[in-house]
Amino acid sequence: MGWADSVIWWHCYPLGFVDAERTAIDHTEHRLGRIANWLDYVVELGANGLLMAPVFASASHGYDTLDHFRIDPRLGDDADFDDLVARARERGVRVLLDGVFNHVGAGHQIVRRALAGGPASADGAWIRWVGDYPRGFEGNLDLVELDLAHPPVQDYVVSVMTHWLDRGVDGWRLDAAYAPGPDAWRPIVDRVRAAHPDAWLLAEVIHGDYADFVARSGVDSVTQYELWKATWSSLNDHNLHELAWTLGRHAAFGASFRPLTFISNHDVTRIATKLTDPRALPLATALLLLLPGVPSIYAGDEQGFTGEKTDGPRGDDAVRPPFPADPSGLAPFGRDVHELYQRLVALRRNHPWLVSAAPTVRVVTNDTMTIELAGGDQRLTLALNLSEAPVELPGTHGPLGVGPFGWALG
DSSP: OOGGGGOOEEEEOHHHHTTOOSSOOSSOOOOHHHHHTTHHHHHHHTOOEEEEOOOEEESSSSSSEEEEEEEOTTTOOHHHHHHHHHHHHHTTOEEEEEEOOSEEETTSHHHHHHHHHOTTSTTGGGBOEETTEEOEETTEEEEEEBOTTSHHHHHHHHHHHHHHHHTTOOEEEETTTTTTOHHHHHHHHHHHHHHOTTOEEEEOOOSSOHHHHHHHHOOSEEBOHHHHHHHHHHHHHTOHHHHHHHHHHHHHHHTTSOOEEOSOOTTSOOHHHHOSSGGGHHHHHHHHHHSSSEEEEETTGGGTOOOOOOSSTTTTGGGSOOOOSSGGGOOGGGHHHHHHHHHHHHHHHHOGGGGGOEEEEEEEOSSEEEEEEEETTEEEEEEEEOSSSOEEEEETTEEEEEOTTEEEEO
């Protein structure tokens, strides 16, 4: 078992979290301390990892990077970053950074040099082209794609990753890792691993053969979007057969690596909004924290935050809101959800083997399900009930009574 097997991540989007300006500034605001103010809250929740969306200098939302070696001045400077990492380390909290390497902002010096030299130049070989024009990531012309198969680009990415690992971070989330594909990542991952064997590397992959991506790229984990979709979809549609089918794939993935599991993140509608019946929220939370994998809690979900992602300008605003300067500024409305999260995280801590448990569906109807979780000689059963009436379902140690829209573990 590596150290990540015992981590529960608390995932935040720093620029939104600290209510930063929406575009680049020409001075420095020291705001990273506002995130550090929440570290005790993270520990009290039971989590022990801080997964941060981009913190590097960018033109606007963080994914249009301008300088991978500079902290975004809307957040602070190197000293602020070092202080945050030190305060996290004092509390036993791991730090994961978001590496946006598939593409950079159109104003990045790499792009400027490429445009000056043209497609046939040495500088032009750093980026991808469509004819004489830089290729934009998924059609976004302000996000210019790098050619990660080009050795100088690989050198650059390795230098960025090792620089911040040397500064004390514990690993990386590789944004849009699916775009260049697993083979492009392999030489980068191998070199980073040689320098930092304990670094944990997470690839953002939406769909496809997750296990194949891990094997070919060498990363430790990928984002488990299949389970995310099946969780809210099966609960909304009263179709737990969908979840049962997905758990079969999840079990197969878990045999070769630890997927990152989540029910919200900075790119999707929050789970409390996505669910059509609010009574299903505890069931989704139980699935997140009791199923195998490495769980990630999107900051605010544990308070019942809502927010819908929409298409178009500023469509992410609702799922990337500002937070109070410290937890004392939270409204009381999320207390019940917070207590549920604390209870489930404590259950997870009491059964650390769940990270690699083998899930087997024993009973499934549209509205009821039992999932047996097995690890060595350990056994637990998670029972779900989406019906309006209480039910009795078989558990590991005897029948489990489950109330309407309820869950039970036994």
